[in-house]
Amino acid sequence: MAVKNLPIVPSGDPGALVEAANYATWRIFRPVITESAKVNPIVTLYCPDGAITVDESGAEVNYKLCKGCGICAKESEGIQMVPEYTGPKGVF
Amino acid sequence: MNKVLITGSEAAALGAKLAKIEVLGYYPITPAFPAMERLSKYIEDGELNCKFIRVESDHSALASVLGGSLAGARSYTVTNSQGLLLMTEVVYHAAGLRQPIVMGVANRALSAPHSRFPEHGDAVSQGATGWIQLFSENNQDVLDNTIQAFRVAEELRTPVMVNYEGYLQSHTLEEVFVPDQGKVDAFLPLKRMPALDVTNPRGVNTVAGPDVYTDYKYIQNAAMEQALELIPKVAADYNREFGANSCGLIEGYMMDDAEHAIVAMGSIVGTARLLVDELRKQGKKIGLVKVKTWRPFPAQAVNQILKNVKYVTVLDKNIVFGVGGALATDIKANLYGQGSMVINGAILGLGGGKCGVKEIKEAVDHTESSENKNRSEWIGL
Amino acid sequence: MTIDFKNLPKQELFGQGNVGCKGCGAAIAGRQAMKVLGERTIITIPASCMATLGGNNTKTTWKTPFYHTLFECAPAISSGVRAALEIQGIKDVNVVSWGGDAGSADIGFQSLTGAAERQEHIIHVLYDNEMYMNTGGQTGSQTPLYAITSNGALGKKVHKKNMLAIMEAHGIDYVASANIAYPEDLMNKFKKAASKKGFSYIHILAPCHRGWGIKPEETIEVARKAVECGMWELFEVDEGKRTRTYEPSFIPVADYLKAQGRFKNLTAEQTAELQKSVNKYYGKGE
Numbered sequence: 001m002a003v004k005n006l007p008i009v010p011s012g013d014p015g016a017l018v019e020a021a022n023y024a025t026w027r028i029f030r031p032v033i034t035e036s037a038k039v040n041p042i043v044t045l046y047c048p049d050g051a052i053t054v055d056e057s058g059a060e061v062n063y064k065l066c067k068g069c070g071i072c073a074k075e076s077e078g079i080q081m082v083p084e085y086t087g088p089k090g091v092f
Numbered sequence: 093m094n095k096v097l098i099t100g101s102e103a104a105a106l107g108a109k110l111a112k113i114e115v116l117g118y119y120p121i122t123p124a125f126p127a128m129e130r131l132s133k134y135i136e137d138g139e140l141n142c143k144f145i146r147v148e149s150d151h152s153a154l155a156s157v158l159g160g161s162l163a164g165a166r167s168y169t170v171t172n173s174q175g176l177l178l179m180t181e182v183v184y185h186a187a188g189l190r191q192p193i194v195m196g197v198a199n200r201a202l203s204a205p206h207s208r209f210p211e212h213g214d215a216v217s218q219g220a221t222g223w224i225q226l227f228s229e230n231n232q233d234v235l236d237n238t239i240q241a242f243r244v245a246e247e248l249r250t251p252v253m254v255n256y257e258g259y260l261q262s263h264t265l266e267e268v269f270v271p272d273q274g275k276v277d278a279f280l281p282l283k284r285m286p287a288l289d290v291t292n293p294r295g296v297n298t299v300a301g302p303d304v305y306t307d308y309k310y311i312q313n314a315a316m317e318q319a320l321e322l323i324p325k326v327a328a329d330y331n332r333e334f335g336a337n338s339c340g341l342i343e344g345y346m347m348d349d350a351e352h353a354i355v356a357m358g359s360i361v362g363t364a365r366l367l368v369d370e371l372r373k374q375g376k377k378i379g380l381v382k383v384k385t386w387r388p389f390p391a392q393a394v395n396q397i398l399k400n401v402k403y404v405t406v407l408d409k410n411i412v413f414g415v416g417g418a419l420a421t422d423i424k425a426n427l428y429g430q431g432s433m434v435i436n437g438a439i440l441g442l443g444g445g446k447c448g449v450k451e452i453k454e455a456v457d458h459t460e461s462s463e464n465k466n467r468s469e470w471i472g473l
Numbered sequence: 474m475t476i477d478f479k480n481l482p483k484q485e486l487f488g489q490g491n492v493g494c495k496g497c498g499a500a501i502a503g504r505q506a507m508k509v510l511g512e513r514t515i516i517t518i519p520a521s522c523m524a525t526l527g528g529n530n531t532k533t534t535w536k537t538p539f540y541h542t543l544f545e546c547a548p549a550i551s552s553g554v555r556a557a558l559e560i561q562g563i564k565d566v567n568v569v570s571w572g573g574d575a576g577s578a579d580i581g582f583q584s585l586t587g588a589a590e591r592q593e594h595i596i597h598v599l600y601d602n603e604m605y606m607n608t609g610g611q612t613g614s615q616t617p618l619y620a621i622t623s624n625g626a627l628g629k630k631v632h633k634k635n636m637l638a639i640m641e642a643h644g645i646d647y648v649a650s651a652n653i654a655y656p657e658d659l660m661n662k663f664k665k666a667a668s669k670k671g672f673s674y675i676h677i678l679a680p681c682h683r684g685w686g687i688k689p690e691e692t693i694e695v696a697r698k699a700v701e702c703g704m705w706e707l708f709e710v711d712e713g714k715r716t717r718t719y720e721p722s723f724i725p726v727a728d729y730l731k732a733q734g735r736f737k738n739l740t741a742e743q744t745a746e747l748q749k750s751v752n753k754y755y756g757k758g759e
Contacts, residue, residue: 003314004307008190008249009162009287012295012533020532021490041478045508045656046693048500050489055479065489069496070690081690114560115553143556145549148587152549155542155584159553162540163515165560167553185543288538288554290513290566295533296540299525 018065023049027068029081033059038078046071098268100261103231104170104196104254105130106268107238109140110276111194113168115160117145119153121175122208123258124198128170150175154182154195161191162296164286166242168193172258173200173214180218187222188312189287189297192245193252194238195223199358199409200258201443209444210257212358212410215386216418218253222312224319225387227357228256229339231266233384236330236338239271242280243326248315249285257409259444260359271334279333316388323385341390343382344397346372350379353398354456355423356407357383360447364407367449367456378456383419391426398427403434405459407452408468409441416468424466434459440471447472476657481508484536491534493526496689498679498696500526501653502600503571506677509663512537514567515558517551519576520544522607522681523600544580547572548588551595567667571598574615575605578636589643592671596663599636599674602681610684619743620735622684628738637676641710646671649709649718652678654697658707658718665711678705686734698729703751726751 033039036058044054051065052072059078073079098106104127108116116135118128134140143165145156153169160167171179176197186193201211215225226241228234234256241252256262287296300308324340331338346368347353354364361382371378381397383390398404404427408417415421420437427435438455441447451471458469488504491497499522507514515538518524524541527533542550547570555568570588572581577599585597603620605611610623614634621628641648646669651659659677666673680696682689699705700721707719726748730736752758 003310004304006304006307006311007294007531008311009294010188010297010300010308011287012298012528012531014293014295014533015489015536016532017490017492017528017534018485019490026495042656044478044481045505046501046653048488048493048495048497048504048692049491050485050504067495069692070688071496071693074690075693115556117549117553141560143560145552145556146591147549147552147584148590149583152546152552152584152587155546155549156553156556159517159550159555160557161553162550163554163557165553165557167557181543182546284561286557288515288540290515290538293512293536293538295528295535296538298527298531298533298541299529301530304530 022064023067024063027066027084029068029070030063030084031061031066031068031070031073031079032082033061033078034080035078040076043072043076046075094270096268096270097265098231099126099263099265100231100234100256101126101198101263102130103234103268104238104256105134106270107235108168109134110271110273111239111242111280112140112166113142114165115143115145115157115167117147117153117156117160117169119147119150119175121150121171121173123200123262124170124172124175124196126262127196127198150178151182154179154186157193158182158186158189158191161193162189162286162288164284164289166282168195170196170198172198173202176214176218177202183218183221183223186251190249190312191251192242192249194241194245195251195253196238197253197255198258198262199255207443210260211442211444215253215255216410216412219387219418222250222316223387224250224252224316224385226252226254226384227386228254228261229359229361229382231261231268234261235268235270236336239276239280240326240330240338244319244322246283247322248319250315250319255358257359269336275333279330319388320390339382339384341385341393342397343384345380345382347379347381347397349377350401351377352403352405352456352460353379353381353401354405354407354452355381355383355419357386357419358409360407360409360441363447363449364452367452370449386419389422389426394423395427395430398433399431401433403459404436405456406435406437407455408437408439409447411439411442420468434465436462436466437468438471439468445472476660482511484512486512486536487534489534491526492528493522494683496682496692497526498602498653498681498692499523499600501692502677502679505653505656505659506598506663509660510567510569510667513565514569515554516569516571517542517547517554518571519547519581520607521573521576523571523573525607544576546584547576547581548593548595548597549584552588552591552593555594568595569598570595571600573607574599574601574603575613578614578634586643589640589645589672589674592645594670596666596673596675599676600679601676602679602684604684606681606684619739621738622735640674645674647673647709647711649675650705650707651675652696652700652705652707654693654700655707655719662709684735686737687732691732695729695732698724698732702726702729703755704729
């Protein structure tokens with residue numbers, strides 16, 4: 001048994017969660033950009049997870065960060081929530 | 093080095109000033125407050141470049157000092173009794189965060205019933221917190237221990253309490269040798285170790301899972317064990333640099349041929365010295381062990397110095413209810429299986445109760461005569 | 474000041490990968506604020522969802538120095554941080570303590586009032602979900618009248634403590650209310666607070682869908698209704714000058730209250746009573 005190599009002051013690496021995150025399994029629905037031009041850039045500030053970006057090249061969702069809360073689709077045009085699972089019903 | 097006549101509170105303040113503390117957080121409490129008043133005056137007079145945070149509670153006092161330390165400043169506070177108890181949550185927390193804070197504690201009895209008088213109950217209540225605890229026999233110790241505390245704290249990244257008793261030390265004048273500032277600067281070079289630093293951001297005190305919590309505690313405890321080696325080295329350095337005579341972990345007095353040893357910490361050590369001198373004149377082979385470092389507990393050093401004695405009388409100005417005196421309990425636990433001496437604990441001097449030569453003599457006699465071996469005796473009821 | 478949403482700082486200093494629930498109002502508040510505060514910010518967060526969602530073990534979402542403090546003392550910790558920066562001559566860093574309603578208005582109130590009275594050069598944020606959500610949603614002083622909580626199934630019988638008035642009474646540099654549905658207003662307030670030399674207090678209404686009995690996607694919508702019905706006034710007190718920063722459209726309070734499960738038992742009389750108090754506050758008669 002060896003003691004783990006940990007920082008002297010108990011602490012975490014900055015931003016390390018960004019790389020580690022994968023929230024695909026949290027989602028029942030996923031936001032899909034249907035009309036990029038219509039997406040209101042304010043949704044970038046309504047997203048709790050920093051998962052959506054809107055710039056000159058259009059709107060984009062990072063599906064590693066997105067938990068599927070649906071705020072963006074509720075607050076803006078051009079985004080639709082679609083079910084993550086579309087297979088036969090009654091499986092779960 | 094010059095000699096001054098000062099109280100223990102002034103010695104604590106002077107030690108902190110010589111250590112050039114940078115953040116002072118403090119909430120007034122009796123009898124610790126004169127140390128804070130003296131430090132505030134140093135700051136107002138421009139003799140000390142330090143930020144004083146006039147907090148609204150003892151809890152915030154240690155919290156503010158902890159914030160200062162986390163952001164890289166040498167930080168100090170003073171308190172005692174109820175203030176220390178209110179701080180307790182932060183006391184554990186600061187140790188877990190490995191911050192080199194130094195805190196003066198003007199030991200005072202705990203309520204209830206309400207008491208303003210000296211006792212070690214407050215310090216003893218913090219014995220499991222992960223702070224190094226040093227006890228002071230006299231005002232010289234208060235000053236010497238405060239300066240050494242910063243060196244130990246910063247090398248081990250572990251906070252240190254410097255205990256001195258309320259009134260008996262905090263308000264009593266004694267001669268104290270004061271080291272030169274230049275030499276203290278060299279003894280205590282400032283190495284900043286900010287955990288909160290915008291150029292090196294960290295997420296401090298993130299939630300630790302069961303997979304790492306034990307490891308963190310192991311590492312924290314390892315630093316405490318290192319303190320057993322470091323404290324005597326720092327004391328030796330200090331003595332060499334300043335021509336002082338400061339104790340490391342423990343110090344024996346008349347112990348070479350002693351058959352009976354008194355073990356004590358704090359101001360009562362000085363009183364016990366008088367008794368040892370008196371009994372030695374009568375031909376009794378008695379000695380004294382001064383425990384300066386109570387946490388971490390210097391088990392090896394204590395076992396070594398006590399290995400040939402027949403009787404041990406441990407003086408405790410504290411009571412752990414249902415167990416006995418804290419120091420006696422530690423000594424018994426660590427001497428387990430190492431000899432057949434009688435170890436009697438004496439509870440005395442609680443809440444300013446009598447603990448003079450007469451009471452210590454009573455305790456010593458009790459150890460040698462009582463049928464009731466290896467128990468705690470209450471003296472001075 | 475208008476905020477250009479297309480040209481906000483790209484840098485995500487907080488939020489990405491956070492371990493909060495989906496649709497977390499606290500995380501939204503944190504992201505909006507950090508866009509303004511920037512990377513030279515040291516943030517202290519007492520026990521709360523906001524402290525724990527920042528990360529665990531050796532991983533955190535924060536890219537600025539972040540410290541999960543004890544419950545009672547974030548403003549005291551921040552006071553010490555500011556003192557340490559000053560002694561080192563570091564002047565361009567925002568020092569922020571960011572508490573929930575418990576860590577600011579209840580268990581954390583003592584250190585908050587202390588730091589405000591001392592005019593510490595820090596910003597304190599109360600992100601308000603109106604109940605103790607990190608322990609499952611119990612009643613606290615910021616829980617509004619009649620709201621059902623996990624330990625109060627009959628609804629709260631007394632009013633929400635008015636923290637904004639209390640903080641204004643400290644005579645601090647800057648006091649503001651904010652709401653996550655109005656990021657422009659919120660971010661402007663953070664800009665102002667960051668420019669002050671003394672103490673600033675920003676109180677953000679940030680719904681928690683679990684505690685409020687709403688759907689995750691309704692977090693912003695319900696927050697907006699709180700403002701539009703007049704129950705959450707957006708205002709600031711800038712060095713003593715009080716300004717309403719947004720004029721609500723005065724939708725019926727029932728639209729806000731009835732959208733939430735925590736008010737499901739609200740009677741017609743209670744709703745009317747709340748409507749009446751809003752009307753009175755805005756000088757719209759009874």
